[in-house]
Amino acid sequence: MARPRSGDKKKAILDAALRICAERGIGGAPTSAISKAAGIAEGSLFTYFKTKDDLLNELYLTLRSEFSRNLREFPHGQDARDRLRYIWDKFLELGAAHPEQLKVLAQLRASGKLLKENEPPNFALVELMKATAEATEGNGLHDVPGEYLVLMVRAQAEITVEFINAHPEFAGVCRELGFKMLWKGLTGE
Amino acid sequence: MARPRSGDKKKAILDAALRICAERGIGGAPTSAISKAAGIAEGSLFTYFKTKDDLLNELYLTLRSEFSRNLREFPHGQDARDRLRYIWDKFLELGAAHPEQLKVLAQLRASGKLLKENEPPNFALVELMKATAEATEGNGLHDVPGEYLVLMVRAQAEITVEFINAHPEFAGVCRELGFKMLWKGLTGE
DNA sequence: TCTTAATGAGTGAGTAGTCAGTCACACCAT
């Protein structure tokens, strides 16, 4: 019965927010700059997102699910090492292709502005849980909470991406040996 | 020859900044709040620090050197495992005793406001470098840059502290098995 | 006395969010 909202516009806002936040940090990303980058009026941003925090929360969800969408060909049948390696490779791949995405994801997580209900277990997270649980089966690490292992893996992957982006000449070594280190740490093998 | 500045006052400002940044994040720590918490007038803050960024940079240096001062009884003679374990334990100890310090340190590092000249190699950093280099001697990881290994170790220690603070009941397991994981990762042993 | 620390109201540059007015579009009656 009235003028419909434009899905494109919402996407444009999220894209703009991602760009500006990556460039200048969340703190340095005023809604005015985001609107401008999205090609809309300052006020229009608030017809798509009630507050700036709402926008940031939705950006977080979007980025997360975008990563899971990357795991389309996940090798379900194979053993834990292959599955973990697949996630590792995809993560590093994303880090190389879209460093902004991981940077902003990390910034959002650190910002303290995310609502708790915005942490639904992910496909990636669930599979990571399963793989680390299998990897540590029958060794001492199995006593440790799975969440701890997942955080460890993510931290190692994030550091690796960051380091590779700063020193691309080590991309190959870090990808291989970083995973070796991770796997040895989990299994002792 | 004139009225002298007070060292106490400077320290009070740094203490207040640490407290407020830990509580409310760097973004939520206005200079007015820091001055108030330090018990001085808003303007006085700027006789001790030219800008807020200067204050944050000096806070960063202070916190870093404070951690190194914690390593007084570093076991110089012993093997790499013991030395690394000493640093690991001290790090977790600090994380338990003063979670604000590590939290703010991480926030400052992520803020993008730190000057490069503020990253002088530390005692802790140098020893960490040596220990990881020894640990990886004669295994594939030795091809990887030492800085990468150091970042890995720090990330693992930070995650462990964070996790323990959130789930104190796992403090013992995470301290022990976290280190085991770290050491296995480095050496394969 | 003379320099400089200390004070806190003041300044100006932002900021998130609002709002009255405008306009594009879906729907309906002719």
Added chain:
DNA sequence: ATGGTGTGACTGACTACTCACTCATTAAGA
């Protein structure tokens, strides 16, 4: 087809507020 009408998206100037930093003045101390 055609014109009219209700709805809500769209706009950007505006508001109320916060922030880092300044400055005229006062007080301390060498």
